[in-house]
Amino acid sequence: MMDPRHAILFEPVAIGPKTLPNRFYQVPHASGFGSAKPLTQAAFRGIKAEGGWGGVCVEYAPVSADADEEPHVAAYLRDDRDATALRLTADAIHEHGSLAGMELYHGGNSSKNVASRHTRIAPSARTAEIHWGSAAREMSVADIARIQSDFVRGARLGRDAGFDIIYVYGAHGYLLTQFLSAWHNVRQDSYGGTLANRARFALETLELVRDAVGADCAIATRICLDGRQGVKGVRVEEMLPFIQMAEPLVDLFDVTVGSWPEDSGTSRYFPEGHQLSWTSQVRQATSKPIVGVGRYTNPDQMAALISSGEFDLIGAARPAIADPFLPRKIAEGRLADIRECTGSNVCILKEEDFRHVGCIQNPTAGEEFRRGWHPERVDPTPDPQRSVLVVGAGPAGMECALTLARRGFDAVHLVDAEDELGGRLRWTRRLPTLGDWGRITDWRRTQLDGLDNVQVITGRRLTADEVLEYGADIVILATGSHWSSEGTQPGTRKVITDAAGSLTPERVMAGERPSGQRVAVYDCDGYYVAPGIAELLAGEGYDVHLVTPESVVSPMSDGTLEGPMLRQHLHDLGIQQHTGVTLRSRTAQSVAGETSFGDTWELAVDDLVLVTHQVPDDGIHRALLADADRLRKSGIGAVHLIGDAVSPRWISEAIFEGHRLAREIDLADPTFPAPVRRDLPV
């Protein structure tokens, strides 16, 4: 039952000619689906409407030939075919009574245009800051008219495709923002100079779009309130007056702060609601509805934001990926069931780098169409009386046991050697800055606790013999992996002389410490573990050197938008970063190796932590398979290996595999994933 304090979140909100059924609003965000995977898009967004998000938007929709973002996927609105593709999504959102939004976009100077070969355009000619095909040229007045008519055409296509909310996208440093920015815009004509002139392009465009579709659709704009260090020339002192100017033309203000890495800041470097010191000022400038984001998952905090008048709608991108049913769970008072976003930005890494969104918390995100997975529903098993033993309560094992129990298996046992659940998350969550990743374990622990047909047994390290004798019909081994202490290079398997037996992440997290003040952390992994260990030791006063063969520390963190911040953070903590270095040997007083150019390199240190590679802990699996006779006689009908014990992987993928096996375990051969449905443009 809903907590009455949260009722305010379920009030309808009028935006122009439309009414949102409640205050939960999934803001536009990329998915990798765009108009290229229309059925995937429709299923992905439709689930959010089903889960109670009153407004659900698709990603940016480039409207002009010279807003070409290839190879990135967008909700392109070029012609009727695109509109037909996107109509499926609008329909899917409407099916659950929610409003569908779309975001008309031109990147100006930020558009790539290399695949299309268009010259990039901008309010003023500016040298390319990124080395794409051409520097931007100054837009002519004819360009301005052309692009404004493209926005109008896009708005009509969007309306005709069934969208209720039409954005004119102005945030994140794109074309509207470039016009507004005195840094980007140094035009001498009526579109440059004073704020009123710099605002002209945005205001005219809003007016044209409003004239075209304003009777049928709500007109929204997303704007960057203050560029901070990320968007040059955008200051709150000018943006509040701009909002006042735009107010008569706008039905909903969607406000952001800074560039994308700040707007979508990870939990490592940004607390929830970090934007609020800026966005809370918007109310001074407008009485129109305001939406903003802050990675909010706590309904008390949401209700306070509405009550204070700072926001009218609670915007979300990542929390709505992690839990599409967050609003419903609040409505039903099921707060403990909310699968909270960890702020890891694995969603962004996957969408940006691989063009198919996913989630570290929600294994069904992005799988709604192609695998037919629903975040809240699973098919009951046709054969519930089989007993299941899951060995290992890391991410894969917890998710697998939980999903099997949800599918109605009568008896699922989840057994772990440690006293605490979580597998590698036990120590990962204790690394500095990674505390919110603990939500992965905590949510699953809570869910397991709520089910009668699953028994969690901790502090019991099963042997292969004990597994054979356990009495289970199905055995699932999720025994994880450990960091190698062999002292070898993962890429080449060459030995680092005398490095075998050096410290590893797990040993440091179990309490072992370097033998002296100076310590090298050798990172061949390139993600969060080595920086975490380095920060931990630096915080305790060690003189820490992070050494890596990569050309930058933690290249993976660039995919999660964290890279530059992470490196600066380590630097500020006094950690020295040695890049392009491959270790070859260690002595009691030093480590030595070579640079990427083949020059010798040496560093005086007292100790070494190896973050080279993970080794699967698949001993039980090997033992069971080694004696086929005994396995058959044990009565065990099936043995499965999942997660890091198969091969080390990201946490998101370990959880996915645990979930997948549980969903597909009744198939004839669940070892290999079932074929997925294929999506294609209309």
Added chain:
Amino acid sequence: MMDPRHAILFEPVAIGPKTLPNRFYQVPHASGFGSAKPLTQAAFRGIKAEGGWGGVCVEYAPVSADADEEPHVAAYLRDDRDATALRLTADAIHEHGSLAGMELYHGGNSSKNVASRHTRIAPSARTAEIHWGSAAREMSVADIARIQSDFVRGARLGRDAGFDIIYVYGAHGYLLTQFLSAWHNVRQDSYGGTLANRARFALETLELVRDAVGADCAIATRICLDGRQGVKGVRVEEMLPFIQMAEPLVDLFDVTVGSWPEDSGTSRYFPEGHQLSWTSQVRQATSKPIVGVGRYTNPDQMAALISSGEFDLIGAARPAIADPFLPRKIAEGRLADIRECTGSNVCILKEEDFRHVGCIQNPTAGEEFRRGWHPERVDPTPDPQRSVLVVGAGPAGMECALTLARRGFDAVHLVDAEDELGGRLRWTRRLPTLGDWGRITDWRRTQLDGLDNVQVITGRRLTADEVLEYGADIVILATGSHWSSEGTQPGTRKVITDAAGSLTPERVMAGERPSGQRVAVYDCDGYYVAPGIAELLAGEGYDVHLVTPESVVSPMSDGTLEGPMLRQHLHDLGIQQHTGVTLRSRTAQSVAGETSFGDTWELAVDDLVLVTHQVPDDGIHRALLADADRLRKSGIGAVHLIGDAVSPRWISEAIFEGHRLAREIDLADPTFPAPVRRDLPV
């Protein structure tokens, strides 16, 4: 008329049940089209058949669910829809009497599988060398059977789609090579150990594919003859015996050397035919037809390779992009018309990074379908009596004048201020390692010389007044750009104190030299100019420091596969690379700035070369537009600005724009590119 010494190149060659009409063979290479842009693919490959390539192949065709290369585009052969899409290409190739080839692929350990979420597989479990979703697990015998049957299914789909040549892809370190490599493959079963065992997977797969389609199709395999530094565990001593083992199963051996950056080595670091010391050994092992590449464009060299028996077919990827009509031109004895590949790898940069291939030499590459452009044919202008003045004979101006003349304009004048044609290529081609880029100028110069209706006038620097009085009906300004000596940061426009007036690339190439021994080259451009200037000065004995705000020197060169080689090359020349440094000031004895972490940084140098950004030279254009009355009275009907004078860009894009304007100049508004045709998957 053909030179009789080249007749050998036009002999038919039997491969299994098929016969190639000649010895020109476009080997499989990526395009960004795959089965995703079927009409673009068909037009792109069909033109090559029309141009005389007797064999024309599409790119790699992943056959299994766990050979997922997203977001890269490939000729996926998953189902009938893919086969239908690719049939268009086979038909387009057959239309000109050539054979169509396709390349069945599984990447094993190299497949990404992040979008699909499949676990990566390999002969043996090996830590991921690249930080994709999961490390590879060891393939089971069931996996081996599954993938072999996927190859067979792919072969049948390929045959049924009309392909004549079916590859089992084994080069570049992919799955077959991983099995063959004693480094990758440490299996204990019959697929590992001895060479005969390690060859088993490849031989079985070849046999299965041969059994399935060998009566209808030629069976080819692409193999890496020696891994060199790039593909671990692959040695010619084992690969020659492997070729002997495979010989009964194979109709065509397509041989490569090393990893992709070596196989597709640029002209900067690899001479033509650099692979030959390895590939010439293949004949020892087989009498079956052999094809190899070497960036060959010279028919004498090609004929010698055939006569010597080293190759049976002349393989080409890049030379066939630069000139699809290379074989025909040889057949017709039009050797001077061959548009020779420069070996710049802009094709790879565009295909890899933006998923749509292009070419620095051939502006029609990749434009065959979407713009309907043919490399050898242009539409005659309906209005030939208009006279055209093109000002500036850089890449854009030369290409534009040439294409206008080909379109039949009665009088085209190409006027340049310098005595030599080429614009910025005049000095670019004289930078160390960039000599082959001179082919861009040389080919156009030769073509211009062959046309009566174009007049090339050098050494004449026109003023705006002279342009007005020139008497042209159409004026095209291709006046280029120059490197800024303002001493400002391109990204922020902040001033580098006292740096204004420092040396620039053009001034160095015009003969100016640093005032002392120690010189800093400050690179905010990130491509070839700064490394070229640095190498030039180092070669003359200067103590050169290359300073850049980027995290590596020349990040663009990673897209052309040159990055690591370029950096090593600079290092070996004694050039010091200072990365992550933003300059703030200069004195007579030093430059100073800050690191990416904000720390102060200083370096003692005597002089500074600024490679910050290029400034358009659009003065004439501005002057003409400034006095509308006078322009009207001059009789000039149209004024166009193209290339760097609009905004600085890659050479490939400047040429494209010159070409495009010439093609589209009769449109009502040729300023903005005409809409392109849209392609979609079937």
